Amino acid sequence: MATNTLLQYLQSTDGDGVALGVTPSNRRQVERFIASAAIAAGDVVCLDISKTADGDKSLFVKKADTTGGATTLTIGIALDAATAANDEINVVIRGFVKDANVATGGAIGDRIVGSGTAGRATQYSAGSTQAILGYQLEAASGNEADVWIIKQY
Numbered sequence: 001m002a003t004n005t006l007l008q009y010l011q012s013t014d015g016d017g018v019a020l021g022v023t024p025s026n027r028r029q030v031e032r033f034i035a036s037a038a039i040a041a042g043d044v045v046c047l048d049i050s051k052t053a054d055g056d057k058s059l060f061v062k063k064a065d066t067t068g069g070a071t072t073l074t075i076g077i078a079l080d081a082a083t084a085a086n087d088e089i090n091v092v093i094r095g096f097v098k099d100a101n102v103a104t105g106g107a108i109g110d111r112i113v114g115s116g117t118a119g120r121a122t123q124y125s126a127g128s129t130q131a132i133l134g135y136q137l138e139a140a141s142g143n144e145a146d147v148w149i150i151k152q153y
Contacts, residue, residue, distance in 0.1 A: 028095030031153065035082030035089050036062040042101045042144065043119030044133065045091055046073045047153075061091060063119035066130060074114040074121075074133045075153040077101075094151035102136060102145040110136045112147060121147070 013019055022028050036048045039062070048060035050070040061078075065071040077097040079090040102112055106123040113130035115122035120143065121133055134149040 022096045029093050029151065030079060030090045031093050032088055033061040033091055034059055035085060035087045036060045037085050039063055039078045039082040039089060040119065041078055041081045042099050043078045044074055044101060044114055044121045045076060045078050046071050047075055049073060064114040065116065065118040066114045067116045072114060072130065074131065076149050077147070092149055093153045094149055097147050097149060099144045100147045101143060102140040102147060104140050104143050106136050107139050108137060112136055
């Protein structure tokens with residue numbers, strides 16, 4: 001089911017001063033999908049356009065991998081893991097993601113795109129044909145970085 005963005009909660013803490021964290025009301029949008037295969041939390045995912053049924057093309061996701069045409073349509077970052085095909089997972093399609101799978105390097109503000117490593121984003125380079133998925137919010141270390149996802153889906 002689609003989340004909506006009509007309500008915007010403009011508080012950073014609850015009534016007791018406790019930080020609210022990153023939630024849909026704090027401008028992160030999450031959608032639920034079905035995994036076509038195992039996916040780790042933090043992986044970049046794409047729509048599985050290799051599915052036969054047209055409706056399944058926007059229902060199933062897999063690890064994004066730019067070496068294959070059917071896995072280049074990146075839409076977001078897996079919020080949790082799918083251990084096998086047909087597991088349901090949440091995917092951040094807009095907003096903040098902590099510890100996303102991003103190639104080591106880059107800097108704050110670098111644009112990220114899908115890469116040839118399944119499930120991993122990389123820093124955008126001139127001439128890339130990949131759509132910008134988001135921005136790094138820190139330098140990636142150990143193939144992880146906090147990112148801001150731009151809505152693609």
